Amino acid sequence: VALQDNRHYPADADPLRGFPRVRLGFFPTPLQGLPNLGRLLGHDRLYIKRDDLTGLSLGGNKTRSLEFLLGDAIARGADVVIAAGGLQSNLCSLTAAACAKVGLKCVLAHNDLPPQALQGNMLLSRIFGAEPVFLGRRTEEERAQAVQEIAADLHKEGRRPYVIENGASTPLGALGYTSAAYELHKQCRGLGISLKHVVIAGAMGGTASGFVFGTALLGHPFHVHVISVEYPAIELRKRMLGLIEGMERLTGLTPGRPAPDCPAASPLTHMVAPEDVMTIYDDYLGGGYAVPTPESLRMVHDLPRLEGIFVENVYAAKTLAGLAGLIWRGIIPSSEPACFIHTGGMAALFAQFSN
Numbered sequence: 082v083a084l085q086d087n088r089h090y091p092a093d094a095d096p097l098r099g100f101p102r103v104r105l106g107f108f109p110t111p112l113q114g115l116p117n118l119g120r121l122l123g124h125d126r127l128y129i130k131r132d133d134l135t136g137l138s139l140g141g142n143k144t145r146s147l148e149f150l151l152g153d154a155i156a157r158g159a160d161v162v163i164a165a166g167g168l169q170s171n172l173c174s175l176t177a178a179a180c181a182k183v184g185l186k187c188v189l190a191h192n193d194l195p196p197q198a199l200q201g202n203m204l205l206s207r208i209f210g211a212e213p214v215f216l217g218r219r220t221e222e223e224r225a226q227a228v229q230e231i232a233a234d235l236h237k238e239g240r241r242p243y244v245i246e247n248g249a250s251t252p253l254g255a256l257g258y259t260s261a262a263y264e265l266h267k268q269c270r271g272l273g274i275s276l277k278h279v280v281i282a283g284a285m286g287g288t289a290s291g292f293v294f295g296t297a298l299l300g301h302p303f304h305v306h307v308i309s310v311e312y313p314a315i316e317l318r319k320r321m322l323g324l325i326e327g328m329e330r331l332t333g334l335t336p337g338r339p340a341p342d343c344p345a346a347s348p349l350t351h352m353v354a355p356e357d358v359m360t361i362y363d364d365y366l367g368g369g370y371a372v373p374t375p376e377s378l379r380m381v382h383d384l385p386r387l388e389g390i391f392v393e394n395v396y397a398a399k400t401l402a403g404l405a406g407l408i409w410r411g412i413i414p415s416s417e418p419a420c421f422i423h424t425g426g427m428a429a430l431f432a433q434f435s436n
């Protein structure tokens with residue numbers, strides 16, 4: 082659905098009105114101070130955006146993406162949704178929860194062997210009534226191919242399947258975080274916080290690129306520091322710019338490039354290109370995806386013990402370690418308000434430690 086008016090998208094507007102969307106969570110998510118962690122890191126004005134409390138299942142970032150993706154699925158008349166991921170995929174269990182809520186069947190394709198025990202996200206998906214398919218060990222490409230085959234089989238059975246591709250890191254799924262950028266900006270204005278820095282995780286890049294797109298549309302009110310937890314920065318950048326291009330096509334909104342008929346004084350003259358509002362760091366990736374670093378392991382304990390908030394290892398703890406690093410390096414000065422986006426993933430925590 083292309084938006085009609087691509088000339089004005091100020092902070093009070095909803096640039097995504099017109100997209101089919103189902104309400105799955107509670108928004109806005111809370112914005113809180115982190116005074117104790119701030120003291121530890123030597124930062125005076127540290128905040129946390131609690132997207133671990135999005136309200137569906139045990140919360141997390143993918144709730145926002147699913148609002149758009151399931152909105153699309155329903156608009157297209159789907160009766161079954163297929164998502165894919167590892168056994169502890171946060172997306173999979175949130176898709177199972179969302180499908181349960183809106184009355185759609187959910188099939189989850191896992192590129193792994195059946196688990197020995199039901200733990201974490203696997204346990205939740207089972208409770209939500211999703212049907213698991215265990216593909217055995219497969220690459221991302223092989224898994225995507227298998228998902229298409231599952232969809233084709235369902236189609237032959239007379240079902241109307243809807244596939245969630247790329248871990249919801251598609252232009253449509255990413256729009257969930259475009260609206261999150263607007264939401265955070267509005268919250269900060271309401272609370273009188275002149276936020277300067279946002280720190281967010283980047284794996285497949287949907288979450289961060291949606292946020293960057295929204296921040297660019299808003300005219301760069303804060304800088305977005307993306308902590309890569311999966312790919313080298315160059316690869317994440319490529320993925321993010323591809324997603325942002327897709328979002329531009331989908332919405333008809335192009336930050337940084339005024340529409341030809343745009344009057345010189347319109348808000349568009351303040352718009353900046355998405356590339357200018359973000360910096361991507363792969364310095365905190367350590368041994369790679371899901372391999373903890375000493376700093377991320379520390380955060381798994383520091384944040385709960387200082388603030389009463391959990392973080393799991395794969396995404397949030399590494400991103401938080403990135404935030405700490407950026408403060409220590411002076412990239413985020415101690416007096417400039419900074420916000421960590423907590424993307425959740427809580428269920429996975431219960432499968433990450435065995436003692």
Ligand SMILES: Cc1ncc(COP(=O)(O)O)c(C=O)c1O
Pocket residue numbers: 141142171172248250282283284285286287288289396397424425426427
């Ligand atoms: C808890 C959590 N945080 C962050 C991310 C990163 O999101 P993206 O793949 O959109 O970069 C994910 C992705 O699965 C996630 O589950």
